[in-house]
Structures are given as structure tokens and as C-alpha cells.
Amino acid sequence: MRITVVGGGVIGLLTAIECVRAPGAHQVDLVDAGPIPSPLATSNDRLRVTRALHRGDPVLTAAGAGAHAAWLEVERLLGTRFYHPSGALTALPTEEASSELAGLTETGVNAWTLSARDLARRYPHVRFPAGSAAVLEASAGVLLADHALVAMARWLGQHPRTRLLPHQQVVAVSEDGSDAVVRFADGSARSADRVVVAAGPWSRDLLADVVGPELILYRQSVLSYRPPTDRRNWAGMPVVLALGAARDAWIMPTVPRSDAPMRLSAASACRPVDKLAGHETPDQQRRHLIELFAQLIDGFDPAGVVGATDGYYLAERTRGGPLLAAYEAGVVWAYAACGGMSFKFAPQIARAIADRAVGQPPRPTGLDPIDRPRRLAAVGEE
Ligand SMILES: Cc1cc2nc3c(=O)[nH]c(=O)nc-3n(C[C@H](O)[C@H](O)[C@H](O)COP(=O)(O)OP(=O)(O)OC[C@H]3O[C@@H](n4cnc5c(N)ncnc54)[C@H](O)[C@@H]3O)c2cc1C
Secondary structure, eight states: OEEEEEOOSHHHHHHHHHHHHSTTOOEEEEEOSSSSSOTTSTTOSSEEEEOOOOTTOHHHHHHHHHHHHHHHHHHHHHTOOOEEOOOEEEEEEHHHHHHHHHHHHHTTOOEEEEOHHHHHHHOTTBOOOTTEEEEEESSOEEEEHHHHHHHHHHHHHTOTTEEEEOSOOEEEEEEETTEEEEEETTSOEEEESEEEEOOGGGHHHHTTTTTGGGEEEEEEEEEEEOOSSOGGGGTTOOEEEEETTTTOEEEEOOOTTOOOOEEEEEGGGEEEESSOOOSOOOHHHHHHHHHHHHHHBTTOOGGGEEEEEEEEEEEETTTOSOEEEEOTTSSEEEEEEOOTTHHHHHHHHHHHHHHHHHTSOOOOOSOHHHHSOEEOOOOOOO
């Protein structure tokens, strides 16, 4: 089968890898508007978190439990290391800690609880919400996202049945009988037996006539922080989640073998926007995050804020997560909303998309929007 994948972010790269590994000796082209990997891809950041526990959401927690093993498998395949399993610490009200832990350990995750006193002793520089305990997951941590993308592109570039086609902007994708047709900005077109569109936040424009109105674009600001003093306090820290009065702030720690600064953000720095409009963080968002983390980190020094950047992702309007959809004839598959958590689930999502593209029974992910994809009405040639 001739398969074209549009988009060289984490989903497109891993889907291309899974398609070419599938039985049937498929020929895979990976197309991107920029270089591969593209510096503009949402995925092409320094750090991304993977963890299982999603408070009050056993379904997402069970799916997250598979992410750790899935990433270790990707590392083995690519023969390189980019996953730092530093653990993840989720703060939660003391009375909820044991039930959340029970749900998590049922999924096979190695985790335990820490009391408010344990937290104060082990992490004196983090101010946890009053009366908080926490669950510490061992099989969770930080992915060096940019390293991972380079390793994926290298693996694909060396595979004899794969072509990487950078700097080719796709303007339309349609079905023509049992073929899929991809049209490019230079006026050329290419047909394939299957097309997978994984264009990240740009999907809303590329697929405007089929799913555009069902997608919400979010913009999130993130601070980069290098503590000017007490650096040792942060060495070996797990990812810290659910901080602050709203329990929505997070800290991605520094990681050995990487010069990436710590990353600090909160859901309160994420807002719906009309369009993609640059990556510069507005002063107001920057100030908001500095004020917030001055309350959450003991000895927080604004002089340690070495940068701030904004990223974008799409979420499906009603369910808030990713959106996978097939065009009417089933030869075009679109991962149309990338979702705010798609990096960690990318190996599982990519396998399921690739299975569908090559016509194999899809391996379940535990994520409802992926396991029960939408079928879209006809999108033909004009
Ligand atoms: C600030 C922030 C923090 C996040 N943190 C986490 C986290 O900790 N853990 C987690 O799991 N997830 C996280 N996410 C979400 C996650 O990063 C994304 O969901 C995921 O990276 C999306 O990957 P993707 O491959 O779908 O899209 P992208 O990585 O955006 O890739 C899309 C690619 O498509 C290409 N493209 C677009 N349009 C076209 C076109 N017309 N023609 C050709 N090519 C095109 C682009 O150039 C790009 O390379 C975060 C997101 C943000 C914004």
C-alpha cells in the first residue's frame, strides 16, 4: 500500500514508523510544511510529561498506565534514550489519596502516597496546597521531546521504504473513489492508497470544511526557569502536578543529560483563542505565572525566569480531548485535534491510527475518541 502521512510532529512521525513496520511492506511518505522535524511543531519542545494518574478519571488513568511501557518500547526501537523516568508527584486532598492510589495501582503502576509531613520533609522548596497529600508514580516522568523527534526522523530517513518530504505545504486532502488525493501549495497533487493527516493545531484550517467548527484552539503560556540559587534542591525532583489553590499548576523539573530549564505553567495560563498568532508570551500571562509561582516555590526568584513561550493545541469541542475521524470511504484518516496530552499517548495513538491505515484490527488505546473514531460525510473534489 502507498501511505502518505501529513505532519511530522510526534503523531505523524510515530504513525509513519508504525505503518512501515506493519506487515505488508507498505511504502510510506511523510510530508511536512517545514523541515522534519519542524521547529514549529507543537511536539518540538524541550520537555513533555508522561504520567498515569488523572484524578477522578479511572479511564484516562488506565490508558496512561500503558504510556510508560509504550515509550520504553519506542526508545528500544530507535536505539536511543530520551525518556527520563523521574516520577510524577500529584498533589491531592489527603482524604482522596488512598482511593486514588488504589485505582492507580490496580492498573499495575508502581506508586505510593506521601503525607503532608513527608512532602514538607522531602520537598521543602515546594508549597503544596494546605492539607495536601500526594501520590508519587515511579513509572512516569519527562520526555526530551525534541531529542525524541530527531531520533524518529532519523529512523524513518534510514528506512528503505520511507521517504521524508519536507517543505511541502498541503492545502487540501480528499477522497477520489478508492484513492486519496493530497494537494500542495505549489499546485501539484499526489495520490495514495491511504492518507493520515496529523497536522497538529493547523488541522482546523486544513480540515476546515469537515471538522473545523468542532475544534477549539487553545494557547498556553509556559515559563522557563533556572533557579539562581538552591539548584541542588531541584536535582532528581519528580514532575509536580496539581499545585496551587486551583490545583492546576505544574512544574517540569530539570533533567540529567539535558540543558533544558525547568518549565512552569498552569491551566490558568491556557485560554481559547481564534487563531495561531506567534509564540511570544503576552506580558500579562508572564506576570500571572510569575505571581503564581512566587506563591508556590519557596525562594522563587523572578530573575531566574530565563524565557517564556506560548504553544497551541486543539481540543474537540464537546469532549475536550483529541479527535480521530475517517473520511467517508475510509481512505483518509485525520487526527484532527491534537489534545493537550497527546505527546504521552502518542505511541498508543499512532499504533491505533496505523492499524486502521493498513487495514489491521486496531489495537485499543483505552481512549474513547481514538477507539471509536468519527466517520465524516463525503469530502470530494470540487
Ligand atoms: C504548552 C504545552 C504543553 C504541553 N505539555 C504536554 C505534556 O506535558 N504531555 C503531553 O502528553 N502533551 C502535552 N502537550 C500536548 C502535545 O504537545 C501535543 O498534543 C502534541 O505534541 C501534538 O502532536 P501532533 O503531532 O499532533 O502535532 P504537531 O506536533 O503540532 O505537528 C504537526 C505537524 O504538522 C505540520 N503541518 C501543519 N500543517 C501542515 C500542512 N498544511 N502541510 C504540511 N504539514 C503541515 C507542522 O509543520 C507540524 O510539523 C502540550 C502542549 C502545549 C501547547
